[in-house]
Amino acid sequence: MYEIAESWRSYFEELDPKERLKRFNLLAGREDAFQAFCRTVYGERYHDPKHPERPVDTWLWKFVYLPGLYRRRKWMGRSLKKEMEKTTEELHLAGPETLSDMERAVLYLEFRNAARRYLSTCGGPRYASSFLGMKQATAEEKRARACEDLWIVSRGLSREAGMEERFQLWSDALRAELSIYDPDSWKHYEELERNSLK
Amino acid sequence: MSTLNSKNFLKSNAIWLVFIIEVIIFAIASGGTFIGPNNIINIARQVSYYGIASIGMTFVILIAGIDLSIGSIITIVNVVCAYLMVNMGVNMWIAVIISLALATLIGVLNGGMVASIGIPALIATFASQTIFEGVAYLISGGRPISGYDSNFGIFGRWALGPVPICAIIMVACFAIGSFILNKSFFGRYFYAIGGNEEAAELSGIRVNRIKYLIYALSGLFAGLAGIVLLSRSGSAQSTVGKGLEFDVITCVVLGGVSVNGGVGSMSGVVAGVLIIGSLTNGMILMDVSEYTQMVVKGVVLAVAVGIDCLSKKRQAT
Numbered sequence: 188m189y190e191i192a193e194s195w196r197s198y199f200e201e202l203d204p205k206e207r208l209k210r211f212n213l214l215a216g217r218e219d220a221f222q223a224f225c226r227t228v229y230g231e232r233y234h235d236p237k238h239p240e241r242p243v244d245t246w247l248w249k250f251v252y253l254p255g256l257y258r259r260r261k262w263m264g265r266s267l268k269k270e271m272e273k274t275t276e277e278l279h280l281a282g283p284e285t286l287s288d289m290e291r292a293v294l295y296l297e298f299r300n301a302a303r304r305y306l307s308t309c310g311g312p313r314y315a316s317s318f319l320g321m322k323q324a325t326a327e328e329k330r331a332r333a334c335e336d337l338w339i340v341s342r343g344l345s346r347e348a349g350m351e352e353r354f355q356l357w358s359d360a361l362r363a364e365l366s367i368y369d370p371d372s373w374k375h376y377e378e379l380e381r382n383s384l385k
Numbered sequence: 386m387s388t389l390n391s392k393n394f395l396k397s398n399a400i401w402l403v404f405i406i407e408v409i410i411f412a413i414a415s416g417g418t419f420i421g422p423n424n425i426i427n428i429a430r431q432v433s434y435y436g437i438a439s440i441g442m443t444f445v446i447l448i449a450g451i452d453l454s455i456g457s458i459i460t461i462v463n464v465v466c467a468y469l470m471v472n473m474g475v476n477m478w479i480a481v482i483i484s485l486a487l488a489t490l491i492g493v494l495n496g497g498m499v500a501s502i503g504i505p506a507l508i509a510t511f512a513s514q515t516i517f518e519g520v521a522y523l524i525s526g527g528r529p530i531s532g533y534d535s536n537f538g539i540f541g542r543w544a545l546g547p548v549p550i551c552a553i554i555m556v557a558c559f560a561i562g563s564f565i566l567n568k569s570f571f572g573r574y575f576y577a578i579g580g581n582e583e584a585a586e587l588s589g590i591r592v593n594r595i596k597y598l599i600y601a602l603s604g605l606f607a608g609l610a611g612i613v614l615l616s617r618s619g620s621a622q623s624t625v626g627k628g629l630e631f632d633v634i635t636c637v638v639l640g641g642v643s644v645n646g647g648v649g650s651m652s653g654v655v656a657g658v659l660i661i662g663s664l665t666n667g668m669i670l671m672d673v674s675e676y677t678q679m680v681v682k683g684v685v686l687a688v689a690v691g692i693d694c695l696s697k698k699r700q701a702t
Binding site for chain 2: 235241242243244245247248250251252254255256258259262263266304305308309311313314315316317318319320321336
């Protein structure tokens with residue numbers, strides 16, 4: 188089990204990409220395997236090679252795009268599988284058994300960071316709003332919707348694509364983050380899980 | 386397990402089941418006239434213009450927006466296109482291109498009000514509905530414009546064998562709409578914005594630009610619907626598009642596109658268009674008065690939105 192130094196916690200807890208880079212540069216000493224991997228993951232997550240000037244978060248995009256694909260799985264079954272294959276590559280999960288302990292630890296915290304960033308947007312006024320965006324959702328409705336989104340991204344999709352094992356690390360990280368966001372979420376999560384298995 | 390599978394199948398194809406039941410009822414009630422080849426061609430002609438307009442509306446509702454200006458865009462395209470051809474002697478194709486450009490521009494204007502200024506879509510598009518309805522009256526003077534090139538019938542009256550060209554245009558538009566939604570990056574963006582706008586923005590999508598594009602597309606498809614309607618009717622009227630937006634919204638919502646945004650498919654909208662088209666045609670065949678038709682369509686819209694809202698409520702609890 189790889190232990191990440193306590194001083195690096197703030198890097199994995201920060202949500203703003205620019206602030207994260209500052210912290211990384213502050214913490215970075217002589218480049219070792221850990222720092223090199225963190226740098227690679229950072230680059231992959233926040234850099235769009237086609238538009239290098241544009242701020243992006245390719246991992247956050249997974250939380251935004253994949254639930255929509257899941258909800259259309261009746262028509263998009265093949266696209267869903269293709270997209271999930273692509274996602275395993277992008278998240279370093281194509282061969283999770285080949286990951287070192289250090290890589291698993293970094294990825295786990297990075298996945299949690301992405302999930303936390305997504306959940307931080309779930310309190311906004313437009314999130315889960317209804318009737319053409321005119322009726323704002325209640326806090327309870329927002330929590331339920333956030334839980335559904337996270338369940339889809341953590342379990343629903345991987346089950347649909349038959350890739351549960353490959354996405355285990357991702358699922359564990361998202362589930363852990365959800366339980367911090369809403370300690371009561373497990374009831375709804377279990378219910379979604381049960382319904383999907385029917 | 387098989388009971389569950391058939392239950393799921395029925396649940397996910399309920400809209401098509403409704404359509405089949407509707408067809409059976411009208412076929413029996415009309416003594417077979419409803420499913421006769423002439424009437425089917427008639428339905429294809431009738432649904433073509435709001436089928437085309439419903440594609441743009443689908444995009445808009447997917448991002449939890451609304452476009453109430455569709456009816457007035459159809460009207461203004463009718464009036465402007467006819468005015469250009471009849472009063473100014475402009476070539477038919479150039480008149481069509483200018484009218485479509487105008488429709489797209491109105492869409493861009495709607496997009497600007499919603500995305501850049503932040504006016505709620507309902508208010509912004511209601512304002513442009515009123516503005517362009519007025520402009521159509523000003524151009525036409527409230528009088529019908531007729532007497533344009535007979536070749537203009539290509540968009541609404543002509544047929545390729547037994548198939549009306551307007552139905553072919555509608556099918557092509559649905560294919561394009563389906564491609565945009567399912568195969569292009571833009572389609573992904575539409576669903577993403579409808580699902581969680583803030584997260585979509587943070588992940589790198591230029592949300593405002595996409596909103597401009599969506600309203601522009603809505604204007605363009607409404608404009609095309611206006612051209613088809615003008616070609617079918619033979620004269621441009623400044624009241625022709627009044628209330629059409631509600632038929633279009635009904636088709637889209639009935640087709641399973643959620644008024645909460647982020648959920649829906651083009652195939653569902655096709656079913657919604659066919660249901661409303663058949664319902665209108667069936668009621669005409671049954672000699673149901675126009676006012677009763679309005680009541681029935683209003684009830685259908687309320688029921689469709691009600692089911693959508695109830696399912697959201699059930700999800701939340």
